Amino acid sequence: MILKVENLRKYFGKKNIIRAVDGASFEIERGDVFALLGLNGAGKTTTIKCILDLCKRDTGEIIYNGRDKIAYVPEGKELYGSYKVKKMIEVAKHITEGFDIDKCLEFISEFGIPLDEKVSSLSNGQATQLYLALVLSQRAELYIFDEPTWGLDPVIRNKILDTIKSIPLNGGTVFYTSHILGEVERVADKIAIMHKGKILEIGFLDDIKGSYCAVSIEKMQSKSRSEELGTYGYLYKSTESEDIYIVKKDYAQERNLDFQPIPFELTFEALVLGQKDQGEESNEVR
Numbered sequence: 001m002i003l004k005v006e007n008l009r010k011y012f013g014k015k016n017i018i019r020a021v022d023g024a025s026f027e028i029e030r031g032d033v034f035a036l037l038g039l040n041g042a043g044k045t046t047t048i049k050c051i052l053d054l055c056k057r058d059t060g061e062i063i064y065n066g067r068d069k070i071a072y073v074p075e076g077k078e079l080y081g082s083y084k085v086k087k088m089i090e091v092a093k094h095i096t097e098g099f100d101i102d103k104c105l106e107f108i109s110e111f112g113i114p115l116d117e118k119v120s121s122l123s124n125g126q127a128t129q130l131y132l133a134l135v136l137s138q139r140a141e142l143y144i145f146d147e148p149t150w151g152l153d154p155v156i157r158n159k160i161l162d163t164i165k166s167i168p169l170n171g172g173t174v175f176y177t178s179h180i181l182g183e184v185e186r187v188a189d190k191i192a193i194m195h196k197g198k199i200l201e202i203g204f205l206d207d208i209k210g211s212y213c214a215v216s217i218e219k220m221q222s223k224s225r226s227e228e229l230g231t232y233g234y235l236y237k238s239t240e241s242e243d244i245y246i247v248k249k250d251y252a253q254e255r256n257l258d259f260q261p262i263p264f265e266l267t268f269e270a271l272v273l274g275q276k277d278q279g280e281e282s283n284e285v286r
Helices: 044-051 085-095 101-111 124-136 154-165 181-187 205-209 223-232 249-254 264-273
Strands: 003-012 018-028 033-037 059-064 070-073 142-146 173-178 190-195 198-204 212-218 234-238 242-248
Touching: 003 044, 018 033, 018 044, 018 190, 033 181, 044 059, 044 142, 044 173, 070 124, 085 101, 085 124, 101 124, 124 154, 154 173, 154 181, 173 181, 181 264, 190 205, 190 264, 198 205, 198 264, 205 264, 212 223, 212 249, 212 264, 223 242, 234 264, 242 249, 242 264
Parallel strands: 018 198, 033 173, 033 190, 070 142, 142 173
Antiparallel strands: 003 018, 003 059, 190 198, 212 242, 234 242
């Protein structure tokens, strides 16, 4: 285990009524590509800021077992706009222990970023690529990426994702946050799904993808069956003749229900949309 977060809580607002992170717990083992997946505003960035001590947590425990530093790509990728790209690289080398300037220049060449261009003149995508090149050229045990591919075209995004996925081959570990399902499926071995500050599901991605299914029930069937499915599942779609629920596969098998496999996006939708605000009845998939 390289990073452990246990019962992390961070509140904002008067009387701490905004629960940005609400009892989140997870562990990341060495060599993992671990993704924290959730909608915008789920609490992902606040969790990272608490881990990096950029934001004071209210309660909870954070343990980092790495011997080396943490490399970090923030959601807001700000650099010195008045510097030229080559000056920005020189500054990074000067202030960053274990910085591989040759590796950085290889990234810059591959991305096609002019060394003599001012940072302020770069497009949003180029600025993101420059930031990623600077971080990926650092020697670190844990690399934290917070929504790293914003503004990138599909070709460059896929190259970046492949590079991130390969980090464990060189002894590193990855903690990755995103609200984009396809990215998470491409890079992650293990995931946690966060919604409104809470962890709804955690485990190996393939296990979670295989844990849920769709069950159809005809409108003419008993009301008690519909009520039970409404309690233990998420009503995904309703037609004139039937209702379709997303439920745990174990639940369907235990009750000898006919079920169909579903794509991961429906599992994610069932988990996050099946949650209701406090004070309302929850339709959580159990």
